[in-house]
Amino acid sequence: MSPDTRFAVFGTAPSVEVLPSYLGGWFGQDTCRAYATGAWARQSPVGNVKKKQVKKKKRTQVRTRNWEEAHEDAFSHDRARHRRAQTAISDAAIDSRALPTDFECNALVISLSKKWAFVLKDGTEELCLIDVRLKEGKATLLAPGDQVFVEQEAEKWVVRGIGPRSSRLSRPGHEHDRLDEQVFAANIETLVIVAAAADPPFRTGLVDRYLIAAEVGGVTPIICVNKIDLVDEDPPALKDYEALGFQVIRTSCESGEGLDALRAVLGGKLSILSGHSGVGKSTLLNVLDKDLEVHTQEVSGVSHRGRHTTTASRLYKLEGNIRIIDTPGIRALGVWGVSPEEVAWFFPDLAELGEACRFRNCSHTHEPDCAVVAALDEGRLTPWRYDSYLRIRGSMEEEQAGPFGDKYARKSSDY
Numbered sequence: 001m002s003p004d005t006r007f008a009v010f011g012t013a014p015s016v017e018v019l020p021s022y023l024g025g026w027f028g029q030d031t032c033r034a035y036a037t038g039a040w041a042r043q044s045p046v047g048n049v050k051k052k053q054v055k056k057k058k059r060t061q062v063r064t065r066n067w068e069e070a071h072e073d074a075f076s077h078d079r080a081r082h083r084r085a086q087t088a089i090s091d092a093a094i095d096s097r098a099l100p101t102d103f104e105c106n107a108l109v110i111s112l113s114k115k116w117a118f119v120l121k122d123g124t125e126e127l128c129l130i131d132v133r134l135k136e137g138k139a140t141l142l143a144p145g146d147q148v149f150v151e152q153e154a155e156k157w158v159v160r161g162i163g164p165r166s167s168r169l170s171r172p173g174h175e176h177d178r179l180d181e182q183v184f185a186a187n188i189e190t191l192v193i194v195a196a197a198a199d200p201p202f203r204t205g206l207v208d209r210y211l212i213a214a215e216v217g218g219v220t221p222i223i224c225v226n227k228i229d230l231v232d233e234d235p236p237a238l239k240d241y242e243a244l245g246f247q248v249i250r251t252s253c254e255s256g257e258g259l260d261a262l263r264a265v266l267g268g269k270l271s272i273l274s275g276h277s278g279v280g281k282s283t284l285l286n287v288l289d290k291d292l293e294v295h296t297q298e299v300s301g302v303s304h305r306g307r308h309t310t311t312a313s314r315l316y317k318l319e320g321n322i323r324i325i326d327t328p329g330i331r332a333l334g335v336w337g338v339s340p341e342e343v344a345w346f347f348p349d350l351a352e353l354g355e356a357c358r359f360r361n362c363s364h365t366h367e368p369d370c371a372v373v374a375a376l377d378e379g380r381l382t383p384w385r386y387d388s389y390l391r392i393r394g395s396m397e398e399e400q401a402g403p404f405g406d407k408y409a410r411k412s413s414d415y
Contacts, residue, residue: 099133105147105163109186111314112142117159119150120317126150128157139170139181144315144325145270146186167218169272170336172399181336184313185272185325190265191219192324194275194284196227197250202235206276208388209333211246212346216337219272222265223248226280229255240382244348253280253287263288263320270315272325285326289318340396344372347389349381365390 107119107126117128128150134141142148142162149161165186173179193210195202207223214221223241225234229252242248249265251258262284273281286292313327335343344350344364350372354362358369364386375381 099131100149100161103149103161105149105161107148107150107159108315109142109144109146109148111144111312117142117148119148119157119159120315121150121157126157128159130159134159134162136179138179140179140183143168143183143186144313145188145272169213169217169219169274171213172334172336184327187270188219188272188325189269190271191221192224192262192266192271192273193221194224194226194273194279194281196230196276196279197225197235198227198230200276200278202237203276204237204384204388205391206330206333207237207241208347208392209335210274212335212338212343212392213333215346216335221246224258224262224284225250226253226284228252228257237384240385251284253283256287259287263322266322266324267320268322270323270325272327274327274330276330277328281326285316285318285324288320288322289316292316292318334399335392335396338396340393340400343389343393343396347385349385350389353381363393365393 107121107128110118110120110125112118112130115130117130119126119128130142142159146165147163148159149163150157150159152158165183167186167188168183169185169188169191170181170183173182191210191214193207193214195207202225211221213219223238223246225238225248228234228250234250238248247265249258249261251262253259266288273284275281313325315323315325317323338346341361341363344354350364353372353375354364356371357364357367359367362370362372364370364372372381372386376383376386
């Protein structure tokens, strides 16, 4: 064993007096004395080992993007880095003056990020900072369609006030989100629920959830069945929706069927397109306005589900005085502001039948003398409608029973 190895085991050098006598036999008294006085540590490679210096990566500059030419790529995917490099709140956004309480809205929110809002002001799109003193409560602070008051400070536009909402589309906040209500569109008049006749297949579950969200938010729903050219006959559920009084428009971006009818209901209004991924929302926009050129993708050939093309909600102004918000496709929609006991009220056919139930709080699942179940057995109620009701109610009961159930238990009257 070498002196380097054997002395290294001591950690700190002992004094000459306490060195064992046998060490002198191993290394010699001179060596032991050098170790004890510290001279050995200055010469030993064990004492000269240096820590490896880790070089920090140099932060690269984030490229400034052009919103008007490529709005889908306007925000960096690394949002935290982008905010540090480009969106530092200036002194203009932390004005010493109080926020205005009596103001007239002068701009319309088109799209937004965490600290930014793109607004339409006097026919021009402007990039605005959001005043840090505008605090979020239990619901989303800003959404496309919001009316806002903006003013210029130090050559920058700043959002100083937010107008009241006449309507909204909402869903519950995510489980770990600090918001209870996630608003994804505001002040809209019409909700266009886009579903595909095929590829992906027509699904009633999401349509029914959107119908509930529209009624809760004070929005008029329209069911748009796109890709109608891919089928020889309508999906069976369409005649049931029409019998319940819902407006149904059948469209085809290939043949042009139904596009004029869709333009007619959208003209002069602020509307929103929503639905599953891959049903053709962005393609509809491109057909309604040839100059738009919104990016689109094909449906997956493996899962027969749409691929997410639109990544953020964005308001467009189309020819024919059409203002419409395109939203990212979703797989599921949580119902905001409705308890499981209230779900049946949003199914017009079940609500009408339920008036004859023996119990006023009948859940239409197990109670005796239930008029809804009787109508189902007698063929007066379509089975898929009853199944859709059970699925929505059951999922809401599961959500409320979970650890974040308080987010789903609130009533619409609470806000």
